[in-house]
Amino acid sequence: MSVWRVLRWLMVMIVMSDAIMCLPNTRHQVWRVGSRGSNVVQQLLVAGMLDVLNHSGSSRTVRVPPESLTEVKDALQDAGIPYQVLIHDLAAHLQAADEEGRERRSADNSSCTVSSCPAPLNTHYMTFSQMEWYLRDVNTSSPTRITVSSIGKSVEGRNIWLAHILPSQPSDKAVWLEAGLHAREWISPAVALHLIHHMITNTSATSSVDVFIVPMANPDGYVYTWITDRLWRKNRRVNGGARCDGVDLNRNWDSHFGVGASNNPCSEVYQGPSAFSEPETKALRxxxxxxxxxxxxxxxLHSYGQDLLYPWGWSTGEEAPGKHDLIAIGQVFTQAVKNATGTEYAVKNAAEGYYVASGATDDWAMEALHTKYVYTLELRDQGRQGFLLEPANILACSEEIWQGITQVIKKINA
Incomplete structure (x- = not known):
């Protein structure tokens, strides 16, 4: 990734939001770490010393807070891992981009209103309030196709909404989709909302299966990305006695809890004090x-990397049951996506393809529920824009995922 691309990538976070970002990133730096540094980076991530911004490709792009600069530098030098400082002060670059971002937002007024949001937005990411307006509207306007209900409350008391897409004939099969567990991955809930819209208007694709979709599993964290820190990942738990807030909800499930995660509240992969300690994961469970x-x-649904990951995530040595079927169905998905838009996704084992990590939704679903087909889907892109994917991708990404899921549902119901 060139320096110019990184700069442009960071400026996008200001441009694409309808809120003014006030990121607490003063003196944070962005580094590119050499290809041999994956293990060291993972150790530093668990220790709470950095944040990984790019898992794709051979090198890693990381954000290093000022209090960790010396430790991270020493760890990389001791291991003989080269690195390059791409951004010396993240907040300064964001401030420089803010004026341009305001002008662009003013020039494009496409948005939901308080009283009406009849369909998911194509040109903007939706705020949490706009998501709720849409879900209320569709629940009222399409009662024979969908029911929307709250399955619980977040740490700060926001609703966690579940959309149930009703089949047109009796069904004993169900599909579960979860989105928005990591707050900064905005493309994830955007795609989930478009999938809801597709399923309501296209009755044939889900005529014989119940589909349950949670479009925003971490509403507090998502709201925080709009008003304070665009790169926030965790929920908004106040960790008593610690200087850092939040729990990584994708390390909080009761599946080999603690493996590849961290017990340090300042780590981006902080597992929490115990499995299912968080109201968000309890509600989903x-x-x-x-x-x-x-x-x-x-x-x-997560982002990014354009990968369909299958269990296990907690081990590289133990094979998940039905591995070959998982790969085969995964390839049905990736081929359908490629046929739809030409975008290429890869089917990978979660631990081998990325890194060892436990306490995730997918591993728990396979282990506790014995669900046969379980995946984590890393959406667009492959690192050029990353977590800050421009909203111009929303429609195409939603369309390709819709085509992929449609073919998978047909295949497993055959």
């Missing part, structure tokens, strides 16, 4: 347990 006997497919 309880809703999924009610569907245990019917779930055929669990798909957790």
């Amino acid at each position: 309880d809703a999924m347990l009610k569907l245990k006997d019917n779930l055929e497919l669990v798909l957790a």
Whole structure:
């Protein structure tokens, strides 16, 4: 990734938001770490000394806070890992981009209103309030196709909404989709909302299966990315006695809890004090347990990397049951995506393809619910824009995922 691309990538976070970002990133630096540094980077991530911004490709792009600069530098030098400082002060670059971002936002007034949001936005990412307006509207306007209900509350008391797409004929099979577990991955809930819209208007694709979609599993964190820190990942738990807030909700599930995660509240992969300590993961767990006997497919939407990951994430040495079927169905998905837009996704084992990590939705669903087809889907792109994917991608990304999921549902229901 060139320096110019990194600068442009960071400026996007200001441009694409309808809120003014006030990122607490003064003197944070962005580094590119050499290809041999993956293990060291993972260790520093668990220790809470850096944040990984790019998992794709051979090198890693990381954000290093000022208090960790010396330790990270020493660790890389001791291991003989080369690195390059791409951004010396992240906040300064964001401030420089803010004026341009305001002008662009003023020039494009496409948005929901308080009283009406009849469809997901194509040219903007939606605020959490806009998501709620859309879900309320569609629940009222399409009662024979969808029911929307709250399955619980977040740490700060926001609703966690579950959309149930109703089949047109009796069904004993169910599909579960989860989005927005990591706050900064805005493309994830955007795609989930468009999938809801597709399923309501296209009755044939889901005529014989119940589909359950949680479009925003971490509403507090998502709101925080709009008003304070665009790169926030965790929920908004106040960790008593610690200087850092938040729990990584994708390390909080009760599946080999603690492996590849961190017990340091300042780490981006902080697992929390115990499995299911967070109200968000408890709500998701309880809703999924009610569907245990019917779930055929669990798909957790994340970003980024354009990869379809299958279990296990907690081990590189133990093979998940039905591995070959997982790969085969995964290839059905990736081929359908490629046919739709030409975008290429890869089917990978989670631990081998990325890194060892436990406490995630996918591993828990396979282990506790015995769901046969379980995946984490890393959406667009492959690192050029990363977490800050421009909203121009929303429609195409949603369309390709819709085509992929449609073919997978057909295949597992055959």
